[in-house]
Amino acid sequence: MKTIQLRRYTLVEGEYDAFLAWWKEWMPRVRRAAGFGIEFAYGLPETNEFVWAVSAEGDHAAFLALDEAYRASDGRAEAFDGQPQRIAEYNLRLVDEIG
Template sequence: MKTIQLRRYTLVEGEYDAFVSWWGEWMPKVRPAAGFAIEFAYGLRETSEFVWAVSAEGDEAAFLALEKVYMASDARAEAFAGVPQRVAEHNIRFVQDFFPGR
């Protein structure tokens, strides 16, 4: 069993390219190292949106426990050090996978 979290962001106007560059440099390193898998990541330049999903083995409680450790990690702190706020709005929810085992 794995738990998937869908993360939808509306980015600060004018920050799309900087955000995508930062995300591409850091998230593929720090999230997997913390026990997560990145399911997908898509950007919509025209509307300054970024949508991605991250998963972890286990149920929601296991995901949240892993996320708590990740949020307090040195690796995450390094990834966010000196980075301005580029996300104007975020919507983060757990979702169901209707095509497991693809």
């Protein structure tokens, strides 16, 4: 069993390119090191949005426990160190596969 979290962001105006550059540099590396997979990542520059999905083996509770450990990790702290807030709005949801 795999749990997937859909992550939808509205980015701060003018920060789209900088956010993408930072995300590409850091998120694949630190999320995978923490035990997650990245299902997909898409940008919508015309609406200043970024949508991606991160996954982990196990049920929702296992995902949330892994995410809690990731949030406390040195890798995540390094990735975010000195970074400005580039996300104006977050929408995070655990989703169920249909089909």
